[in-house]
Amino acid sequence: MISSGDTAWMLVATALVMLMTPGLALFYGGLVRSKNVLGTMMQSFICLGLVSILWIAYGYSLAFGGDVGGIIGTFQWIGFKGVGNEAGPYSDTIPHLLFAAFQLMFAIITPALITGAFAERMKFSGFLLFVILWSTLVYLPVCHWVWGGGWLGRLGALDFAGGTVIHVNSGTGALVAALIIGRRKGYKTQAIYPHNLPLTVLGASLLWFGWFGFNAGSALAANGTATLAFFTTQVATGTAALSWILAEKIIRGKPTTLGAVSGAVAGLVAITPAAGFVGPVSAIIIGFVAGILCYLAVLLKERLGYDDSLDVVAVHGIGGLWGALATGLFASVGASGLFFGNAHQLLIQIIGAGSAIIYSGIVTTIILLGLKYTVGLRVSEEEEIQGLDVSQHNETGYAIR
Amino acid sequence: MKKIEAIIKPFRLDEVKEELQALGITGMTVTEVKGFGRQKGHKEVYRGAEYQVDFIPKIKIEIIVPSAMVDGVVQGILRSAKTGKIGDGKIFISALEEVVRIRTGETGDDAV
Numbered sequence: 001m002i003s004s005g006d007t008a009w010m011l012v013a014t015a016l017v018m019l020m021t022p023g024l025a026l027f028y029g030g031l032v033r034s035k036n037v038l039g040t041m042m043q044s045f046i047c048l049g050l051v052s053i054l055w056i057a058y059g060y061s062l063a064f065g066g067d068v069g070g071i072i073g074t075f076q077w078i079g080f081k082g083v084g085n086e087a088g089p090y091s092d093t094i095p096h097l098l099f100a101a102f103q104l105m106f107a108i109i110t111p112a113l114i115t116g117a118f119a120e121r122m123k124f125s126g127f128l129l130f131v132i133l134w135s136t137l138v139y140l141p142v143c144h145w146v147w148g149g150g151w152l153g154r155l156g157a158l159d160f161a162g163g164t165v166i167h168v169n170s171g172t173g174a175l176v177a178a179l180i181i182g183r184r185k186g187y188k189t190q191a192i193y194p195h196n197l198p199l200t201v202l203g204a205s206l207l208w209f210g211w212f213g214f215n216a217g218s219a220l221a222a223n224g225t226a227t228l229a230f231f232t233t234q235v236a237t238g239t240a241a242l243s244w245i246l247a248e249k250i251i252r253g254k255p256t257t258l259g260a261v262s263g264a265v266a267g268l269v270a271i272t273p274a275a276g277f278v279g280p281v282s283a284i285i286i287g288f289v290a291g292i293l294c295y296l297a298v299l300l301k302e303r304l305g306y307d308d309s310l311d312v313v314a315v316h317g318i319g320g321l322w323g324a325l326a327t328g329l330f331a332s333v334g335a336s337g338l339f340f341g342n343a344h345q346l347l348i349q350i351i352g353a354g355s356a357i358i359y360s361g362i363v364t365t366i367i368l369l370g371l372k373y374t375v376g377l378r379v380s381e382e383e384e385i386q387g388l389d390v391s392q393h394n395e396t397g398y399a400i401r
Numbered sequence: 402m403k404k405i406e407a408i409i410k411p412f413r414l415d416e417v418k419e420e421l422q423a424l425g426i427t428g429m430t431v432t433e434v435k436g437f438g439r440q441k442g443h444k445e446v447y448r449g450a451e452y453q454v455d456f457i458p459k460i461k462i463e464i465i466v467p468s469a470m471v472d473g474v475v476q477g478i479l480r481s482a483k484t485g486k487i488g489d490g491k492i493f494i495s496a497l498e499e500v501v502r503i504r505t506g507e508t509g510d511d512a513v
Binding site: 191192193194248252254256258259262295298299301302311 | 445446447448449450451452454
């Protein structure tokens with residue numbers, strides 16, 4: 001029976017997750033040079049439109065409608081046929097349509113996360129095609145595996161709010177994208193400054209706020225599990241902000257604001273799969289490790305020299321991987337991890353994250369190489385110097401008049 | 402007539418202006434500039450990326466004075482802009498061929 005309490009909460013949670021994508025646009029927008037601020041924000045923002053259409057057309061059905069061999073859904077809900085205000089099948093207390101809307105917001109932000117890897121050099125047309133193909137061929141299957149009745153869910157993989165489906169998945173896609181699209185012109189030879197860090201702080205704050213919908217909403221009800229997820233999200237995130245700047249202080253000498261907000265996002269990512277399965281003290285440990293680990297991953301990127309421009313791999317890939325494994329270590333509420341007597345759970349988590357990495361890695365490679373040799377991925381060198389705002393959209397973010 | 406250009410530390414601008422006004426200077430042009438001399442820049446860190454910032458913000462003052470006033474003005478700038486630390490800046494003095502006041506068409510010292 002539909003519960004008005006659960007429905008009210010899930011409507012709010014859905015709106016909170018929606019807000020994360022514009023939050024991400026601000027987070028990324030502040031990190032690029034001023035000539036690319038609109039082009040970068042646009043890549044996140046337009047996913048709100050593009051993925052919504054895909055979701056209704058066939059996306060929701062392929063992710064959540066029925067099952068073919070544990071791999072993918074069916075076409076039974078194509079065009080949202082049969083998806084209405086009746087309860088179920090994924091929750092007995094909220095309308096089916098609301099569940100589909102909540103899941104849509106996750107499908108929107110996942111490809112938007114990847115845009116940080118190819119910031120400041122991707123052609124808008126190539127980008128749109130990439131989002132359509134990646135959402136269809138990578139997001140929908142992996143989402144189905146874990147949440148839509150697919151093989152990973154049946155195996156017992158724990159992913160409370162999308163550590164594997166969203167963060168490991170997009171982080172892997174980001175690594176492939178950074179490698180195939182190549183470095184920005186001037187990377188490592190000239191200084192490339194973030195043009196507006198206050199915008200980035202605002203974006204990170206909106207991400208944090210929206211993430212309460214993301215994690216606590218994943219309980220699909222206004223109940224104790226949602227409350228636990230809400231609380232673990234808060235402490236893991238705060239701890240990770242601190243541990244990132246602690247690592248910075250030790251390694252580089254000064255704690256930075258960008259470090260604090262990057263650490264917060266790393267903490268949000270890491271607690272995502274664990275949010276409803278762990279206690280508050282475990283959440284502190286998960287957050288603490290996330291802040292340090294993701295910072296070290298950023299430093300490693302500098303050593304390796306690939307241009308994952310806004311550190312999607314380090315924050316979402318590594319943070320997501322840590323979160324997936326940490327869930328297998330610290331789970332104690334409604335499931336048990338290694339530290340609570342169930343070593344098998346860790347093995348399942350490794351299989352879950354590992355298969356997402358392999359699948360996303362291979363399919364993202366095929367998609368990007370296919371686009372590279374047909375419509376093209378990069379803007380011309382002249383357009384790159386001019387900036388995406390003028391070259392892709394005929395406008396500029398800031399005008400002095 | 403001489404043109405005096407002084408590169409100074411930005412936080413000394415008010416002192417320099419007051420000192421020169423006290424000497425009877427009636428106008429100046431001020432520009433925010435960046436550059437480097439012997440003073441080292443600083444390091445900026447954005448996540449993993451570390452940048453050495455070599456160009457330091459400075460203020461450039463331009464004033465035009467009758468030749469007789471040059472020594473006084475230079476002494477005034479020295480008094481007001483000097484901190485004794487590296488990076489205090491420099492003063493450049495050059496000969497100036499002509500000055501024209503646009504409103505009246507006056508030239509030479511009358512136009513300064």
